[in-house]
Amino acid sequence: xxxxxxxxxTSVRPEVLAAVExxxxxxxxxxxxGHAIGREARRVLDExxxxxADFCGAxxxxxxxxxxxxxxxxxxxxxxxxxSATSEQHRIVTTNIEHKAILxxxxxxxxxxALVVEVGVDGLxxxxxxxxxxxxxxxxxxxxxxxxxxLGTIQDLRSIATEVRRVSPGTVLHTDAVQAAPWLDLAxxxxxxxxxxxxxxxxxxxxxxxxxxxxxxxKVAPFLVGGGxxxxxxxxxxxxxxxxxxxxxxxxxxxxxxEATSRIAMLRDRFLAELAKSTGATSTAQGATVLxxxxxxxxxxxxxxxxxxxxxxxDLQATAxxxxxxxxxxxxxxxxxxxxxRLAVRGAVRxxxxxxxxxxxxxxxxxxxxxVVAQLR
Amino acid sequence: xxxxxxxxxxxxxxxxxxLLVEAGHTVTGVTLRLWGGxxxxxxxSASDVDDxxxxxxxxxxxxxxxxxxxxxxxxxxxxxxxGHAVGRTPNPCIECNRSIKxxxxxxxxxxxxxxxxATGHHARIVERSSAPTLRLARGADPLKDxxxxxxxxxxxxxxxxxxxxxxMNKAEVREHAVRLGLRTAMKPDSQDVxxxxxxxxxxxxxxxxxxxxxxxxxxxxxxxxxxxxxxVQLVTLGQRRGIGAxxxxxxxxxxxxxxxxxxxxxxxxxxxxxxxxxxxxTSVTTTGRPLPIDGxxxxxxxxxxxxxxxxxxxxxxxxxxxxxxPARLVASAQTLAFYDPLxxxxxxxxxxxx
Numbered sequence: 001x002x003x004x005x006x007x008x009x010t011s012v013r014p015e016v017l018a019a020v021e022x023x024x025x026x027x028x029x030x031x032x033x034g035h036a037i038g039r040e041a042r043r044v045l046d047e048x049x050x051x052x053a054d055f056c057g058a059x060x061x062x063x064x065x066x067x068x069x070x071x072x073x074x075x076x077x078x079x080x081x082x083x084s085a086t087s088e089q090h091r092i093v094t095t096n097i098e099h100k101a102i103l104x105x106x107x108x109x110x111x112x113x114a115l116v117v118e119v120g121v122d123g124l125x126x127x128x129x130x131x132x133x134x135x136x137x138x139x140x141x142x143x144x145x146x147x148x149x150x151l152g153t154i155q156d157l158r159s160i161a162t163e164v165r166r167v168s169p170g171t172v173l174h175t176d177a178v179q180a181a182p183w184l185d186l187a188x189x190x191x192x193x194x195x196x197x198x199x200x201x202x203x204x205x206x207x208x209x210x211x212x213x214x215x216x217x218x219k220v221a222p223f224l225v226g227g228g229x230x231x232x233x234x235x236x237x238x239x240x241x242x243x244x245x246x247x248x249x250x251x252x253x254x255x256x257x258x259e260a261t262s263r264i265a266m267l268r269d270r271f272l273a274e275l276a277k278s279t280g281a282t283s284t285a286q287g288a289t290v291l292x293x294x295x296x297x298x299x300x301x302x303x304x305x306x307x308x309x310x311x312x313x314x315d316l317q318a319t320a321x322x323x324x325x326x327x328x329x330x331x332x333x334x335x336x337x338x339x340x341x342r343l344a345v346r347g348a349v350r351x352x353x354x355x356x357x358x359x360x361x362x363x364x365x366x367x368x369x370x371x372v373v374a375q376l377r
Numbered sequence: 378x379x380x381x382x383x384x385x386x387x388x389x390x391x392x393x394x395x396l397l398v399e400a401g402h403t404v405t406g407v408t409l410r411l412w413g414g415x416x417x418x419x420x421x422s423a424s425d426v427d428d429x430x431x432x433x434x435x436x437x438x439x440x441x442x443x444x445x446x447x448x449x450x451x452x453x454x455x456x457x458x459x460g461h462a463v464g465r466t467p468n469p470c471i472e473c474n475r476s477i478k479x480x481x482x483x484x485x486x487x488x489x490x491x492x493x494x495a496t497g498h499h500a501r502i503v504e505r506s507s508a509p510t511l512r513l514a515r516g517a518d519p520l521k522d523x524x525x526x527x528x529x530x531x532x533x534x535x536x537x538x539x540x541x542x543x544x545m546n547k548a549e550v551r552e553h554a555v556r557l558g559l560r561t562a563m564k565p566d567s568q569d570v571x572x573x574x575x576x577x578x579x580x581x582x583x584x585x586x587x588x589x590x591x592x593x594x595x596x597x598x599x600x601x602x603x604x605x606x607x608x609v610q611l612v613t614l615g616q617r618r619g620i621g622a623x624x625x626x627x628x629x630x631x632x633x634x635x636x637x638x639x640x641x642x643x644x645x646x647x648x649x650x651x652x653x654x655x656x657x658x659t660s661v662t663t664t665g666r667p668l669p670i671d672g673x674x675x676x677x678x679x680x681x682x683x684x685x686x687x688x689x690x691x692x693x694x695x696x697x698x699x700x701x702x703p704a705r706l707v708a709s710a711q712t713l714a715f716y717d718p719l720x721x722x723x724x725x726x727x728x729x730x731x
Contacts, residue, residue: 303485305443305444306485306489309489310490312441313405313439330444375490376489
């Protein structure tokens with residue numbers, strides 16, 4: 001039963017499970033409590049904070065836990081704008097392939113005090129650092145995702161940081177590193193950036209935890225108010241076990257990174273080659289630097305919605321990219337942004353491998369896909 | 378059998394799925410997302426999809442959502458708008474059944490390897506000895522019968538269909554849903570057109586897309602202006618509502634709508650009756666047997682209209698419908714469903730009024 005939707009979410013790592021299980025019964029204290037039970041939860045929380053900060057090249061107090069990547073992205077947009085004193089309209093510069101959490105949060109501010117500029121990307125999903133910098137002059141915030149969730153395309157964050165800083169030194173730089181985190185060295189990747197977003201479940205942790213990481217002393221205003229438990233910036237009783245699970249997931253991902261990256265990239269390349277041979281599927285981001293687990297393909301002349309149901313019936317899980325609340329497939333803004341034509345978009349499927357993917361998974365997936373495509377043609 | 382059930386999130390299709398599961402079939406639920414805009418009824422809103430998904434969970438079957446909103450817009454919504462612009466009033470439910478549910482969806486189900494497509498329509502597939510042996514017939518509940526909106530299906534489609542609730546009346550359907558604890562058990566029946574919100578109505582929906590114009594109401598006999606209507610494109614032949622009475626105190630009926638001059642002609646009931654219905658020759662469908670030209674049929678002119686005795690009178694280009702007794706005028710683009718007078722439950726075919 002090959003699961004190839006690891007970019008949507010991945011299985012909980014065994015190391016996380018082992019660490020979490022014994023604590024579920026015992027670590028129930030409120031980290032803000034002034035007693036032994038509370039202090040113990042606080043210790044677990046702060047250790048997780050330190051460890052995650054370390055992996056990101058951030059000071060310990062830079063990690064602010066959230067309910068996930070979406071909240072962290074929403075927080076960045078609102079928190080950075082609210083903390084930046086200006087009587088003029090804010091300028092938010094981002095790309096047109098960002099996660100909806102950034103795009104919609106940014107556009108929502110347009111109603112009040114912001115102008116949003118979406119810089120376009122090339123046919124493989126890459127933004128030009130110079131174009132980004134040109135648009136960023138005087139911007140309050142620049143947000144560029146480290147790697148795209150649909151295509152897996154990795155941005156040249158280093159050049160983007162250099163170029164933007166050169167023309168607009170006062171601009172706050174943020175990257176959504178949710179997809180990149182399982183595969184890339186976060187401290188190195190986000191050098192020159194102020195803020196990054198992470199999500200635990202994409203790393204093999206638990207759903208319901210993420211964080212906004214601040215590498216610099218940039219000001220971020222509170223988002224959720226009503227108690228200020230999380231560093232005085234986010235109200236709500238903290239989830240120490242969730243935070244700990246995230247730290248363990250990240251630690252494990254980092255420890256396995258070199259081995260996993262080469263193993264998964266090889267599996268992915270074999271997968272793409274076999275698919276091309278047996279079905280004529282074309283790789284969408286071919287030629288770009290792509291995350292090792294991503295295989296975004298177009299099955300020419302086919303309809304993804306049909307393929308996905310047929311795959312599901314054959315016990316293979318994949319996705320067409322983005323889904324709306326009803327669960328229906330929606331046309332992807334990312335595929336539009338890279339200029340994929342309408343027919344190609346209809347036949348676009350995202351397969352994503354993850355830490356748990358095996359050779360056997362890929363063998364089975366190739367055979368199912370070959371069979372299904374032949375049947376539907 | 379491997380059966381796909383089109384689940385709208387209503388009680389009928391929920392029970393259709395349940396009956397098939399109980400009969401031992403391998404069942405998969407499919408919900409169509411048809412309308413990208415806002416909607417509060419029919420099979421389009423997120424909460425309806427939610428209901429369908431929950432019922433599928435309760436029944437232990439897989440559930441998928443297909444987004445056919447672009448196709449629905451092109452095949453159903455736009456023709457509905459365009460029709461009104463030229464004085465035609467197509468039935469969107471029939472067009473959806475024709476082009477979406479029993480064309481695109483059925484085709485998809487076939488290719489995915491399903492043996493049958495099931496829906497929650499109140500109609501039946503009955504067996505007869507001569508070919509085609511499987512025939513479309515009225516549902517067992519006369520008040521809920523939906524054979525009219527399926528009357529244009531060809532024999533090949535009827536043979537691929539399963540209509541599990543067609544043998545039940547509505548009360549039985551709800552009882553079954555209650556027995557199984559399905560959350561849709563007491564959900565009200567969907568009314569009206571699924572892509573039109575109840576708070577905007579036809580006026581609101583078409584008004585924002587068409588620009589509705591005021592019309593002058595003229596008495597057919599005296600040729601005098603007797604009033605106005607706020608939206609001439611929404612007036613249909615035979616309509617009585619909103620027209621008022623004549624000087625004699627008798628009700629007036631619409632006998633003509635001219636969108637070139639934005640005028641509506643009205644007359645007493647006798648003038649709004651006709652025994653002849655002309656049909657679009659290319660619109661004629663049959664459920665498998667040739668229609669009895671110069672023979673008797675039973676005709677139904679709306680979803681829950683009274684069955685009328687009629688003849689199909691042959692002409693060089695096809696036929697027209699001669700009703701045994703004059704009836705209220707039927708608007709252009711409405712569908713006529715034909716039933717077999719010798720086997721009055723069974724659908725023979727359909728045609729669209731000129």
